[in-house]
Amino acid sequence: MSIEVLNETDQEVDEREFVEISRYVLGELRVHPQAELCIRMVDEDTMTVLHEQWMDLPGPTDVMSFPMDELEPGRDGEEPQEGVLGDIVLCPSVAAKQAVEAGHATIEEMLLLTTHGILHLLGFDHAEPEEETEMFELQRQLLLTFLAGRGRETRA
Numbered sequence: 385m386s387i388e389v390l391n392e393t394d395q396e397v398d399e400r401e402f403v404e405i406s407r408y409v410l411g412e413l414r415v416h417p418q419a420e421l422c423i424r425m426v427d428e429d430t431m432t433v434l435h436e437q438w439m440d441l442p443g444p445t446d447v448m449s450f451p452m453d454e455l456e457p458g459r460d461g462e463e464p465q466e467g468v469l470g471d472i473v474l475c476p477s478v479a480a481k482q483a484v485e486a487g488h489a490t491i492e493e494m495l496l497l498t499t500h501g502i503l504h505l506l507g508f509d510h511a512e513p514e515e516e517t518e519m520f521e522l523q524r525q526l527l528l529t530f531l532a533g534r535g536r537e538t539r540a
Contacts, residue, residue: 405527409499414457503523
C-alpha cells in the first residue's frame, strides 16, 4: 500500500500517525494492498481556494476528498479492486479549532478527519440521514478501535 503524506504547512505533524491510521482503515475495509493514497496538509488560504473551487462554499474547511479510481471496500469472497484511491486534503489549523470545541486533542481530530476522508474516497457519504448514520458510526468504530489498539485514550 502506498500512502504519501505531504505537509505543506508550518505545523509539525507526525507523518507516521497518518500512515498508520490509513493502513488500519484501508485494511479493515479490505482495500487492495496496492492501492495508492495521498494525504496533503494545507494552510487555510489553500483550503479556502479548494473549498470554493470544488464545493462552491466560502472559507476553509477541515477535510476534502478527491477520489480517483472510485474504489470501494472489499467484499467477502471477492478480490478487491486495484487502483489509486485518491487524495485527502486536511487543514490542521481548522482541525485544531474543532478539537478545542470538541474537547479532545488536535491529533485525534486529524485522525478522525483522515478516517472521514478515506470513507469518502471509498464512496461513503452523509448527505442523507441514513447515510450519515452509517458513515459516522463506521468512522467512530474505526477510529476507536485504532486508538484502543495503540493504547491511546480518546473521548470520541
